[in-house]
């Protein structure tokens with residue numbers, strides 16, 4: 082036997098061992114794209130295909146609304162619409178009595194409409210505390226979200242979220258901090274990051290409006306005490322002098338008019354004098 086014939090036999094034996102029957106039975110099913118990361122209520126085209134040259138049947142299994150756009154024996158192109166939640170599509174083909182399928186996962190994400198940053202209070206004395214709160218009204222999926230509180234370009238706090246919810250949920254991150262004079266140099270902001278990479282998507286970013294914290298220096302305590310004391314003493318002196326003036330004024334008038342009143346004396350005056 083020639084070496085060529087020997088290797089030819091080997092190939093035939095191997096082919097028989099690994100793939101008994103005809104080549105059609107090892108057909109492949111493909112789905113394009115392999116993953117979809119979409120916003121709710123979107124429409125997408127998918128292509129379901131096979132390597133089998135003469136499939137007996139094939140198609141797409143889904144609970145979503147599907148429309149067959151175009152088809153050839155080896156592929157079918159569909160439009161799927163109104164995707165509202167994460168789902169799997171199955172593309173299947175039947176070839177020489179064998180069934181094969183491939184699935185496509187659809188990941189639905191809801192981008193946040195806005196990222197709201199709030200400082201409370203917005204006016205604070207050095208050394209006093211204030212809170213930074215970042216709120217994202219509705220976002221999905223929550224477990225892919227990170228809220229990052231920033232001061233200038235410095236990260237103050239990273240917050241991640243657990244669990245899946247059926248509906249888009251509000252997410253908040255809060256941090257309490259102490260005001261320093263140099264905090265005035267930079268604005269505070271909040272970065273919302275939706276990382277869908279582990280599920281085949283990309284990374285999305287949204288950032289809040291920058292917020293400035295008004296910081297003032299409180300007066301030292303002893304200086305405050307001195308000011309309060311001086312003001313109190315001045316106020317006391319003023320009130321006392323007004324009272325003394327009033328009392329002495331009354332006393333002096335009574336001495337001048339005697340024990341009877343001015344009105345009584347006036348009434349006793351003859352009418353002729355009064356008319357003058």
Ligand SMILES: *[C@@H]1O[C@H](CO)[C@@H](O)[C@H](O)[C@H]1NC(C)=O
Nearest residue numbers: 111113128129130151156158
């Ligand atoms: C669908 O996919 C198959 C296999 O990849 C390809 O041959 C075919 O052209 C595709 N159809 C469309 C409409 O893109």
Ligand SMILES: *[C@@H]1O[C@H](CO)[C@@H](O)[C@H](O)[C@H]1NC(C)=O
Nearest residue numbers: 121122146162163164165166
């Ligand atoms: C889209 O899906 C939602 C909920 O799944 C449904 O209420 C709505 O009627 C659907 N819209 C269309 C045009 O099919």
Ligand SMILES: *[C@@H]1O[C@H](CO)[C@@H](O)[C@H](O)[C@H]1NC(C)=O
Nearest residue numbers: 232233234235236266267268
């Ligand atoms: C942050 O900004 C300062 C200047 O504003 C710059 O010197 C520094 O390199 C920046 N750091 C980062 C991590 O971007």
Ligand SMILES: *[C@@H]1O[C@H](CO)[C@@H](O)[C@H](O)[C@H]1NC(C)=O
Nearest residue numbers: 227229236237238239240274
């Ligand atoms: C917060 O996350 C960002 C990016 O996701 C990272 O660069 C940073 O180091 C993290 N900071 C902290 C304090 O975990």
Ligand SMILES: *[C@@H]1O[C@H](CO)[C@@H](O)[C@H](O)[C@H]1NC(C)=O
Nearest residue numbers: 265266267268290291292293
């Ligand atoms: C802070 O943000 C305001 C706008 O909100 C801007 O006018 C100001 O220049 C910013 N300050 C710094 C230090 O970046």
